[in-house]
Amino acid sequence: MKTKRYLGLFSDFDKAFSTVMAIRGGDIPDLSVDDVTISSPIEHPEINDFLGKRPERISNLTLAGALFGLVFGFIFIASSQAAFMVQPLGGKPVIPLPNNFVLIYEMIIFFAIWMTFFGFLGMSGLFKNSMRIITNRPQTLYSERVSLGEIAIIVEVTDEQEQPLVHLFREHESLQVKHEDIE
Amino acid sequence: MSIKNLLENWSSYRRGSEGGGHHNYEHRWTMSINLDQCTGCNACSTACYAENNLAVVGKERFERGQAMHWMRIERYWDQPEEEEYPSSGASFVPMMCQQCGSAPCEPVCPVAATYHTPDGLNAQVYNRCIGSRYCGVNCPFRVRYFNFYSYYEDAWPEPLNQQLNPDLSVRDKGVMEKCTFCVQRIRVAKDEAAMDNRKVKDGDVVPACVQTCPTSAITFGDALDPESEVSKMWESQQVKRHTYKQKKKDPNLRGYRIFEEMNVEPSVMYMERIRDEKV
């Protein structure tokens, strides 16, 4: 069972990546690269090579939002036009389609963007973090030096893996090592 | 509930005016104006002011174009070169809301403050209007008027406010208004006919301008009643309601509708003034 979370700070990407490669290579028994997270000030384009392919599922949510906007938009607009017979127009149909196309186009984009936004907050874990801020619970392990330009590697370890990990960090010239207990 | 409504009536809701539309007309109030008989005396305009609680805005505002004359007499000079009697070239066109069958002012109101009644009138709902003035921009005849100021505050000082017509409202600022074919008189006539259990006869409804015109240049009636005077006039002039290309057998017929090519289906037919040189 994972009992501790360790954070190691490195001065640049190369050192951090070599540490990850070491973990990948099996230097620490039973520790897989899936337990590793990298915190960095920018996204490195080769990061998937080191951490392995991890899922990106926001586009599904966007599609769902767009389809919802399409269906809901049409039903909403056509129904309200059908219901509002108190003030009909002369010479025009009650449910004109060209107007509805314009409005449905906007509704597709409206819902797609909101779904993307909420999907992003949910899937990236930001929603969980925000909830922790609001309820005053302790934050995820983080170092403020990441914004200055250092790279942090966060690993979840068991008691046996603790010492080898710290040793590995020191080997790769880590600038600081922090840890916390996983509740 | 409205989704059920939508599914049941889908085909009729999708029909435009060419397919008969969704609506059934009970009456179809129409007007005919004989420009040869119009002397440009402005009595109709004055009557309209009195009947419909229109405010006199004053010289400065009138010149700026903020007047409220629902019925206006447009004066055109079409024989400017005539030297001996230059005023003989004056043409007068009484212009008011044409109550278009396919009104361009109706679809552009964002809050649906203007709509088409089953009587064939283009109705303006003062309470719903938020004053975006898109309808006024879209009217090719420019017969829609906007309340630019709160006229009720100073247009009728005591005791002038006693002349106001109680049958209709005095509008506040920010609201669009226009000629309604004296809809308050139409309602009274219809109510009386309903009370007597009969149909509305030709001549029951007399708008203020029709009532006042000294030369009887304006004729008003129900186009769906084939015996009404106005129906007969339209027919004699061979002007048809639902088309913008009038095919007339006799080229001497004087009847026409203004801006026919806009295809807005006006309910007012004008009969051209007979020019002196023609006679």
Add this chain to the structure above:
Amino acid sequence: MAIKETIDESIKWAEINADVLRSLETPRKAYWVTLAICVIMLFCGIAAETYQYNVGMGTAHLSNPHYWDMYLSSFVFWIGMSHSGTLLSAILLITQSNWRKPIYRFAEAMTTFSLLTAAIFPLVHLGRVWNVYWALPYVSDRGLWPSFTSALLWDTFAIITYLCASVLFLFVGMIPDMAICRDSATGWRKKLYRILSAGWTGTDKQWRNFRQAYLLMACFLIPLAVSVHSIVSTDFAASLNPGMHITSFPPYFVAGALFSGCAGIMTLFIMLRYLLNFEQYMTLEIFEKVCKLTFVIAMVWSYLNLIEFASVWYGHDLPNKEVLIFKATGPYSPIFWTMIFCGSVLPFTLAFKKLRRNLKLMMAVSLLINLGMFAERWMIIAPSLSLAFEPHQWAVLWPSIVQWGIVFGSFGWFGFLILIFVKIVPSVSMYEVKELVYHHRRELFHWDDKFILGIHSIDLQHKKLVRLVNELHFAVSYKRGRELLEKTLHDLSSYIDLHLDYEEKLLIDSGYPDFDKHKKGHDLFREKISSFVDRHNIGDETVQHELLEFLKGWLTHHIQGEDAHYVAHIDESEHKDEN
């Protein structure tokens, strides 16, 4: 896709943080002066609107036929200005133009605040403002819905969508920067940034989702922006007035919007660069690119303007033609010609490098361009209404001081919002600049002046070679896919052949004495390259890095060594030819 040098690559990340965060601190005096001016303008607007609200729309000197005047034209103008952010942020993101990175933040802020400014005008222009919510599609207790056939209602939908989308886009893009601010802030600011950064810690999961979400939002924002201004144009195109009822209005308006937006970016660029001391990040190279973009869009707008005039001129629609002649020669003609001058003639100053570098001139040019665009929006409304169908209602009318006051106030409101924004949110995107600097530092081969030989054609070819080597490096190290790798490799090897042949021909023609030795060097090089290519074709993956290192080494050595030797000889022989 070459990574062009737009900002100095040697800036350290910590320095970027410090420079940008410093801009959030106590402002210089010029900032306070600008803010005061904006607030005064805003108060003028509020005073004018209060007067108009209490007395009536007549104070604006609106009339029958002039039901619409500066309010609608300002509305369209501000919606147009909002396309700046979309263009710079979303469109250039999709085209992977890196030079947008230091400047897109304030452009996106411009979008949001232009929309907020534009939102004033439907309120100001309505006769009964207090009922404006009736235009929203909500379930009312009377069963009343707005009229979905009205273009003003499509505006409502479109602008609400656009406002939500641009705020969300701005917010999402801001989150990593808010995290940096949170980490360096103290006091009430720390609390504010903690909320705004939404718990961002920079983990790979957050970055991955961030990148995807940001890209998806940009993909939706672009068709949205095009549709919003097209819908706004249908306010006019869907009416029947001559001069307004033109089918080319949607693209014309979108082009005008992009044009306005770019000019607005130019103005804000110069202003913020001065007010916040961002000379290192908002460099003149980037400004040049913005100017060039503005010039291109100016030409597009001028073309669309021209075809609008041409289609009216050659058509049979008499009212339309009369309105056009009225615009050009009637009482409104000074404004018409201002529009033509500022929109089509003045942008030519953007085509000359010397003028582009003169920032004071560019500030004046950008302001005048926007003046021209404002005039354009007004010219669409007023002359068409002055000379519409009904001859009795033809009239020439000018807006009153109340209208001027409110329009003036809107500029103050916009400036006020922007100035407050730049003090809370960093207007240079720190994480994007860090990315830019990081990638540039990782470029394999930096072109340096020491590689310039003095022979123009050879220098151009060497430059292209270096660029191709860098592209190959990029394709290899950023794993951009097999296809790009093959293409780049192929381009590189064929260009190498071309260059070597050209060089050899040049040397033969000039009678270079050491030609044989030089050619031997070339042949060895050709052999090495073809052996690398063969190894690549049989599937050897490690050859790419070797090839790149070899190329870098060989080119550096060869250009500065053997090629430098023949420079003197070529110069001599050229002089001989001239003589």
